[in-house]
Amino acid sequence: MTLRIDLKSAILALSDALDLVGVNDCQHGKRVAMIARETALLLGLPEQRLDRLVCACLLHDIGVSSTTVHRRLLREGDWDHRHAHCETGYRLLLPFAHLSQLAPAIRYHHTPWVDLPADLAEVDALDSNLILLADRVDARVLQRGLDNPLFKRAGISEDIAALAGRELSPAVAEAFMAAASREAFWIALVPRHVQQYLRDVPLTEWRLTIDFPQFRHVARLISSIVDAKSHFTAAHSLGVAQLARYLGECVGLAGDVLAKVEVAGLMHDVGKLCVPDEIVEKPALLTALEFSVMERHSFETYQILRHIPGLGELAEWAAFHHEALNGHGYPFHHGADRLSTEARIVAVADVFQALAQERPYRGAQPTEEIPRLLSDFVSKGVLDGELVALACDDLDRSWRAATPLPITRTCAGDDDGEPLAALRCSQSASTQ
The missing domain is CATH 1.10.3210.10 (Hypothetical protein af1432)
Structure with a gap:
């Protein structure tokens, strides 16, 4: 890299x-x-x-x-x-x-x-x-x-x-x-x-320059802060990153691109720090006003990442995870012609991981139910059908990638060539 x-x-x-x-x-x-x-x-x-x-x-x-x-x-x-x-x-x-x-x-x-x-x-x-x-x-x-x-x-x-x-x-x-x-x-x-x-x-x-593997450590740090916002989102970003990397491997992305997709998964929800706790943890459907606050988060992610020189492309992959192929997602209403394979991968990984994880308004979905639920998103023109099929081909493998142990520390001494699945750093009570 x-x-x-x-x-x-x-x-x-x-x-x-x-x-x-x-x-x-x-x-x-x-x-x-x-x-x-x-x-x-x-x-x-x-x-x-x-x-x-x-x-x-x-x-x-x-x-x-x-x-x-x-x-x-x-x-x-x-x-x-x-x-x-x-x-x-x-x-x-x-x-x-x-x-x-x-x-x-x-x-x-x-x-x-x-x-x-x-x-x-x-x-x-x-x-x-x-x-x-x-x-x-x-x-x-x-x-x-x-x-x-x-x-x-x-x-x-x-x-x-x-x-x-x-x-x-x-x-x-x-x-x-x-x-x-x-x-x-x-x-x-x-x-x-x-x-x-x-x-x-x-x-x-x-004003030092750090190489991309070092920046991945910073991304892990940021993701641990975001995921600690609620025990319902513990390890969400890590799970999205791991599943995004796995899907990237399935479609044959090059090693450098795989690393960037993984980081996009880690940082896709950084903008969610602006959402008040009472909305993130609300045990019911959001009101229109509350959802408008929630919708800000992917735009905030884009604004933060795009100002880091060299991360313009990665910023899009991370921030477009709520865009839809039919153009009816948010916050930019980009359609299929504007959504790259990498952005589509992060979007599929985000939905898969959210379904596999407990939320304040529902329990974690059974593994066998996830293909049907993802297919609904495909039929509505939201997610990429080929990527969803890849995620469901080896459902157990995708599930394991999407549901890692929650971590709140990063390990700067880890082998930069290893995927995040290899990481198991000390856990903190803030994610329990």
Whole structure:
């Protein structure tokens, strides 16, 4: 596989995915990065340290996929369970050579300054405290509303100053007060300025190119976050990826294309992070309004993936999984002439896996029923009949591919040439 991915682009895309969890509280990670960086500038940190801090801020909530948990974290600073997502984020990042250096700061970003472990490295202690500061500031900004942060800043600096000496390092609190004394600091927190701010940050130390097998590890990380959103979707993305790879093998796709189809399966539902928990787990049919919210997810997947240079084709394969050959799918209404074999494979794998897995409104379908149910989709002009036939030719093989054990960790040391079926990493309670 000759395709290489810019790590900075991958981190920003992952940040975009995490921003979706906030639903209406969008760009939380990006504002945290901006607030922390502006504070750190006044602490005199060098550019290399600033870059690392920004990346840690962008990914600080990587352990959160639940919209309910996200809301509580922003509204209840002393929530008893606030440390759980810190531990999850720490475990998720540890296996990755480049991202693992961010893991300690993320692990302790809800730990008060005076309670940080004595053996925590100085750089990690400072970064974790800067994230804590920025997290607290942004929570207060969101409570007041983002329409005019400058006008609504009253009281925020005083609240933060009161945390100095216990929650916050006195030096961090003092640097924030200096940064926040400028009107520009608050005006820049509105969405359009935050986007531009992050585009302008060079992240020089993170402009690394990683090869596609390494990016597959990142894709596995993303899929574990998405699938942890509900126990009903545990290992859904992994199952779609494995079945998509198997179907790709059946139609004779080349090895490089197989790897990309597998990654498309892993990332096809990344946009579902924007769907509130109460819709994902509703034990009944969705209302028209709720379904319109659900329909957003494949479009959001497309927007996230297409901005990673080199993944334009893969973005389509992943995001078109709810399109239909008859042109009546969503969100683009593409028809048979626009849907490639790879996109059709992901669509068939998605439906097969969903049928094989329990959902809040029904149980898992019996194996022997799946061919009939898939045939209905074929007769209605939704799915490719030849691919459905391949999936049903060896029904047990397809079933095993589509129903793997749920995993919430990725293994960066695995053989890049092995399919995902070979992976069985440690499980976490978040998917049970």
